[in-house]
Amino acid sequence: GQSLEQPSEVTAVEGAIVQINCTYQTSGFYGLSWxxxxxxxxxxxxxxxxxxxxxxxxxxxSFLSRSDSYGYLLxxxxxxxxxxxxxxxxxxxxxxxxTFGTGTQLKVxx
Amino acid sequence: NAGVTQTPKFQVLKTGQSMTxxxxxxxxxxxxxxYRQDPGMxxxxxxxxxGAGITDQGEVPxxxxxxxxxxxxxxxxxxxxxxxxxxxxxxxxxxxxGNTEAFFGQGTRLTVV
Numbered sequence: 001g002q003s004l005e006q007p008s009e010v011t012a013v014e015g016a017i018v019q020i021n022c023t024y025q026t027s028g029f030y031g032l033s034w035x036x037x038x039x040x041x042x043x044x045x046x047x048x049x050x051x052x053x054x055x056x057x058x059x060x061x062s063f064l065s066r067s068d069s070y071g072y073l074l075x076x077x078x079x080x081x082x083x084x085x086x087x088x089x090x091x092x093x094x095x096x097x098x099t100f101g102t103g104t105q106l107k108v109x110x
Numbered sequence: 111n112a113g114v115t116q117t118p119k120f121q122v123l124k125t126g127q128s129m130t131x132x133x134x135x136x137x138x139x140x141x142x143x144x145y146r147q148d149p150g151m152x153x154x155x156x157x158x159x160x161g162a163g164i165t166d167q168g169e170v171p172x173x174x175x176x177x178x179x180x181x182x183x184x185x186x187x188x189x190x191x192x193x194x195x196x197x198x199x200x201x202x203x204x205x206x207x208g209n210t211e212a213f214f215g216q217g218t219r220l221t222v223v
Binding site for chain 2: 008031033035041042043044045048050087089091096097098099100101102103
């Protein structure tokens with residue numbers, strides 16, 4: 001089976017930088033995704049890494065190291081609206097199966 | 111463009127009742143899936159499908175059935191509801207031909223009493 005580990009909660013101040021880590025154990029790994037979910041809402045896609053390295057999308061960046069089975073989401077210039085849960089997810093089984101971690105709740109404070 | 115549409119948004123069932131959660135997408139996506147979300151448990155995969163006529167089990171399939179007769183629809187059936195199935199259910203779809211973004215419906219909040 002698959003397992004993904006993330007910190008359960010992270011707190012940071014507005015304007016700061018925060019990194020949310022994800023380690024995974026899986027077979028047939030295809031790529032690592034990140035999703036954001038606000039309270040009461042649906043998850044929304046943030047990024048996807050299939051190859052090692054850093055992918056940047058605006059204030060958000062995502063990193064993957066396949067050899068270490070590790071990735072992270074980096075959020076810069078934090079804003080109050082970034083307070084949400086963040087999930088890493090792995091594609092396995094020929095890219096057909098998307099399995100999520102338990103999520104990290106990010107609290108942004110003034 | 112509606113994206114992924116789930117119905118109903120809220121539902122209360124009595125133990126032992128059956129029901130079907132509907133999910134439809136209008137993006138011609140091959141991949142569709144159902145997740146349940148419980149506090150502290152993240153999103154757990156129930157069943158998924160890579161195309162019409164093809165379904166497979168996820169992590170927590172017991173008590174649920176699915177079918178995929180068309181590309182657009184992927185209903186989830188609860189055969190005999192139990193309080194342990196009280197949860198928020200999300201349907202998702204994605205394109206398997208390179209675009210890896212999964213699109214989620216707005217969720218169904220199910221309570222079994």
